Amino acid sequence: MAWYSEPPLTRLAGMAGGAINDVMRMRRAWHWDSPRPHTWPEQGAAVPSPASDLGWARVEPVRSIRYLIQHVLLIPFTEVMTHPKVEGREWVRELKRPVIFAANHSSHADTSLILHSLTDKARDRTVVAAAADYWFKHPILGNIVSLFLNTFPFSRTGGAQAQLHSSSQLLKSGWNLVLFPEGSRSPDGRIQEFRPGVGHLAKETGTPVVPMHIQGAFQVMPRHQKIPLPGPVRVRIGRPMTPQRSEGSREFTARVETAVRTLAAGHRQPDLQGTWIERWQASKPRELRYEP
Numbered sequence: 350m351a352w353y354s355e356p357p358l359t360r361l362a363g364m365a366g367g368a369i370n371d372v373m374r375m376r377r378a379w380h381w382d383s384p385r386p387h388t389w390p391e392q393g394a395a396v397p398s399p400a401s402d403l404g405w406a407r408v409e410p411v412r413s414i415r416y417l418i419q420h421v422l423l424i425p426f427t428e429v430m431t432h433p434k435v436e437g438r439e440w441v442r443e444l445k446r447p448v449i450f451a452a453n454h455s456s457h458a459d460t461s462l463i464l465h466s467l468t469d470k471a472r473d474r475t476v477v478a479a480a481a482d483y484w485f486k487h488p489i490l491g492n493i494v495s496l497f498l499n500t501f502p503f504s505r506t507g508g509a510q511a512q513l514h515s516s517s518q519l520l521k522s523g524w525n526l527v528l529f530p531e532g533s534r535s536p537d538g539r540i541q542e543f544r545p546g547v548g549h550l551a552k553e554t555g556t557p558v559v560p561m562h563i564q565g566a567f568q569v570m571p572r573h574q575k576i577p578l579p580g581p582v583r584v585r586i587g588r589p590m591t592p593q594r595s596e597g598s599r600e601f602t603a604r605v606e607t608a609v610r611t612l613a614a615g616h617r618q619p620d621l622q623g624t625w626i627e628r629w630q631a632s633k634p635r636e637l638r639y640e641p
Contacts, residue, residue, distance in 0.1 A: 403491070403492075403495045403500070403501050403502070406495040406496060406499055406500075406501075407476070407499065407524070411496065412473065414496070415496060415497065415499060416473065418496070418497055419464065419472070419497070423461055423464070423465075423497060423498075424464075424465055426461075427458075427461045427462060427465045428465070429579075430569065430577055430578075430579050430580075431458070431462065431565065431566075431569055431579070431580060431581065431582040432581060432582070433462055433465055433466065433582040433583065433584055434581070434582070434583045434584070435465075435466040435583075435584045435586070436583070436584070436585045436586065437585055437586030437587060437588070438466060438467075438468070438586060440559060440586050440587070440588045440589065441466075441467055441468060441471045441559065441586060442468050442471075444471055444525070446556075446557070447474075447520045447523055447524060447525050447526070447556060448525050448526075448556060448557045448558065448559050448589055449520075449525070449526045449527075449528055449547060449550065449551055449556050449557070449558045449559065450463060450475070450525065450526065450527045450528065450558075450559050450561055451528055451529075451530050451543075451547050451558050451559065451560055451561065451605050451609065452527070452528075452529060452560075452561035452562065452563055452609065453529075453531065453535070453540045453561075453562055453563060453609055453613075454529035454531045454532075454533070454534050454535065455534055455535040455538045455563070455566050455567040455571070455572075456534060456563075456566035456567050456569060456570045456571060456572075457534070457570050457577075458566045458569050458570045458577055458582075459529070459563055459566050460477055460479075460498055460527065461498075462563055462566060462582055462584055463477075463527055463561065463563070463584070464477075464498065465584075466561075466584040466586065471525060474523060474524055474525055475499065475524065475525040475526070475527060476499050476500065476501055476519055476524045476525070476526055476527070477498050477499060477500045477501070477526075477527040478500070478501065478503035478516070478526060478527060478528050478529070479491075479494060479498075479500035479501070479502065479503060480502075480503060480504075480505055480533070481502035481503060481504045481505070482504070482505060484500065484502070485502045501515070501519070503516075503528075505532055505533070513549065513550060513553060516550055517550065517553065517554045520550075520554050520556050521554070526550075526556075528546070528547050528550075530543035530544055530546065530547040530602065530605065530606070531543060531544070532544050534572045535567065535572070536572055537567075538567035538568075538571070540606075540609065540610055540613065542606070543602050543603070543605065543606040543609075544602070545598050545599045545602045546602075547602055547605060548592065548597075548598040548599060548600070548601040548602030548603075548605065549598040549602075551591075551592050551598075551601060552592045552596075552597075552598045552601060555591075555592075557589035557590060557591050558589065558590045558591075558592075558601075558605050559586060559587065559588075559589050559590075560586075560587040560590060560605055560608035560609045560612060561584065561585065561586050561587070561609070561612070562584070562585045562609050562610075562612035562613045563582065563583075563584050564582065564583045564584075564585075564613065565580055565581055565582035565583060566582055568580045569582065585612040585613075587608055587609075587612055590604065590605060590608060
């Protein structure tokens with residue numbers, strides 16, 4: 350019987366074809382949405398690649414483009430959908446230095462409501478800390494959000510020192526900072542415990558914190574809802590709070606949390622919102638001094 354040797358290329362093609370068939374059979378048999386076997390270790394959270402600080406969103410001409418977007422789209426849409434009632438706007442009318450806006454977080458509508466409650470001057474100098482693992486998982490989405498809202502990536506699970514450095518650099522550069530100390534949206538609309546990051550940042554940089562409470566945003570757009578619904582909203586702004594020299598970061602965070610919870614009450618709080626004389630003095634335009 351004659352001996353026959355198969356050419357090498359033919360053998361390789363046969364092996365490749367067999368491997369492809371095995372993979373296709375495995376894919377047809379495997380249900381990707383099925384539960385993981387209990388013998389497997391728990392699946393860890395995906396760690397997104399470090400995002401840039403999106404400095405391009407804080408320079409011209411992007412700032413002018415964002416001004417037009419906010420005044421043509423964002424602010425009118427927020428006004429039509431919620432007719433927000435703002436109390437305490439005089440405390441942010443004439444800011445003499447950068448501040449941290451600390452507010453409760455129950456909805457994706459919170460950021461637009463906060464920006465709506467600020468004056469044009471304060472809004473133009475305000476950046477928003479956005480969850481890096483949510484908004485910046487996809488670069489296109491992160492860039493669009495930064496264009497509209499002037500956001501920067503803030504890691505909820507990363508190193509505290511890196512977040513402190515990036516946030517403090519923005520504050521030192523003259524930018525106001527919007528933080529949601531709860532870390533994530535409330536599942537039921539109630540205020541959750543504040544994380545100590547806001548107190549640590551304020552303590553290390555000496556930045557005043559402006560407490561804010563948003564009422565009604567959870568009904569407008571609760572968690573897991575994609576489309577907002579019309580509804581009334583009230584935004585209360587307290588006067589700036591400064592950490593005491595003898596006060597620790599956690600103690601100051603607890604004081605900020607107490608202030609936000611107190612603003613949620615149904616009546617005015619003179620201790621946090623100021624008396625009518627203090628509010629009138631805060632609403633006065635700042636006097637301009639010219640050097641001879």
